[in-house]
Amino acid sequence: MRRTWVVAVLIAVASSLPASAQDCPNCRVKIGVLNDQSSLYADLAGLGSVVAARMAVEDFKAAEKGLKVEILAADHQNKPDVGSQIARQWYDVDNVDLIVDVPNSGVALAVNQITRDKKKAFIVSSAATSDLTGKACSPNTVHWTYDTWALANSTGNAIVKTGGDSWFFITADYAFGHALERDTEAVVLKSGGKVLGKVRHPLNTQDFSSFLLQAQASKARIVGLANAGGDTINAIKQGAEFGIVKGGQNFAGLLVFITDVHALGLDKAQGLIFTETFYWDLNDNTRAFAKRFAERDRGIHPTMIHAGVYAGVTHYLKAVQALKGAQDGTRVIARMKEMPTDDPLFGKGVIRADGRKVHPAYLFEVKKPAESRYPWDYYKVRATIPAEQAFRPLSEGGCELVKK
């Protein structure tokens, strides 16, 4: 009888040990993936970003390393008020430690401010505005994948050099479009081109006819699309109907994702030149990642945003493990900046003082239908921009965190 008691107590103690280890507050990490899951940015970020975050946690083997990671997801519907409300509630009520992704620069700037106020952590993969590491930079934010300056610098330069010296901009009328237009215009003017006109369209526009007609009337050689996702797809499709390219003008998609090319089809997208920092068919590591990703996300191959979420979450978890806790977001981000980054998708890199993650960028051209040999074989690399030149120099951003 007594022996049974002893055994029972021993079992109880033994079984409670791992449980109490799991309960330690330092091992809990909550990650919120906040993006557009129903509208024009749902394909390039959307549920794919949730898949990428899950894969990062699994590949990190978080459970074996004693971290209990939980992932939440929400749809901000591209509205800054909805997005900031979710962010507040996640931080205040659900004890979320990190928010990742956040397409739509308007929403991202709102979350950037809230994260700073609440001293949590924010890793931006989708949002493009270079202000996130410029005048709106924050000690709680890392901007991972790309930004408007990088896009403008590489695509704008390349196009002006090949003779595209007069531009007309069709710009999405919010923070992202404005930043992309501003940064590209600066590059075009600097390399001796000129801007003949610009027009702003509301986010998520279905009918581009009046904007395209203005672009046609301007007689500019290049019609620069400072928009993204569904807007870019619509503009290019409708542009084909208006005979923009047949009339001797060319589109410059300033921000194009592989999901956009997939939606347009090679027939319509061929010849587009643009900049990305990741392509699934770059090397063995990226191909292996893309294969696993596609299996879990309806055959869709990862965009650079998905890659950025994966890499960003991986690096974040490394910093949390090193600090043994995720509570103090400011410290985790500081730690992320101290440690050099190393992941299978972007290779080795660093995060600068202003929060900018630095890695190479690539100038891609979309293949002709005849050149594509297997599914999702869409890009050829025209140029590689080394990490040091791909992003805005640290001193030019006007970030208050950078010591002058």
Next chain:
Amino acid sequence: MSTVRDHAATAPLDVTAPGVRHQAVAFLAMVAFFVIAPFFVYPLFLMKALCFGLFACAFNLLIGYAGLLSFGHAMFLGSAGYVSAHAAKEWGVRPEAAILAGTLAAAFLGLIVGAVAIRRLGIYFAMTTLALAQMIYFFCLQAPFTHGEDGIQAVPRAVMLGVLDLGHQGVMYGVVLAIFLAGFLLVYRTIHSPFGQVLKSIRENEPRAVSLGYATDHYKLIAFVLSAGLAGLAGATKALVFQLASLTDVHWSMSGEVVLMTLLGGLGTVFGPVVGAFIVIALENYLAQLGAWVTVVQGVIFVVCVLTFRRGVVGELARVLRRPL
């Protein structure tokens, strides 16, 4: 449209003395609920619901008591939000001045819109307000100070009246509750005044009110401006609560949402709009994961409400209790 008018006609509206005591009890219960609630419910959610409660009360003043269905009330909510956010952020004025500026701007806008809109009745009135609201929407989309899709972000929550630090969640809640109660009592006072009685007579039969010698256009215009101002008060407060003024608040769907809130809670009841606002905001909050499906859920609820309990939650309750609420 006709359903809305029938509905208003069937709602219990007796304002004789015995009702007042029940309403006082219900009012105290509501105040007690709001004082205790923040200890159990996320305060930011409550503040949002209070702002929309006030917005719905303002809307109800117009449709429930004057029989005017405005389909453009979002313009008052939204533009007041922009004015107060801009004043607080760019001009650096104190919160009370920012809220006042927003409210006055909305009331002024109400004066202009009202003067145009009350010349028509029924569906034409609704369409005029909708058209003017769309003008305001596109103005807000294009005007530089509203920052388009981004909205006015990071609006400071400064110190109010020199002592109340709005940066503190509890203080902010108290201020929002006080503003809500003040607005609510103003609406209550208005509808139980001789002025309110005239409004109701206009709702029931305007030609007769005219034949009795009332300048009905003046009454309707005053009610419109009052309603616009209160909607503006709600919008200005909301901008400070969320530190954000955005296009959502001027979009036509917001004008539809306030109709839903008022109908769901009970058209022409005192407490109905508050209850309706709470239900709608709670749905939006807790169904947020469904994304765009929230609209579908709201639509279904709207249909169910119109088909089965046309007096709304509070209206049906009042009928069961045989007391005006």
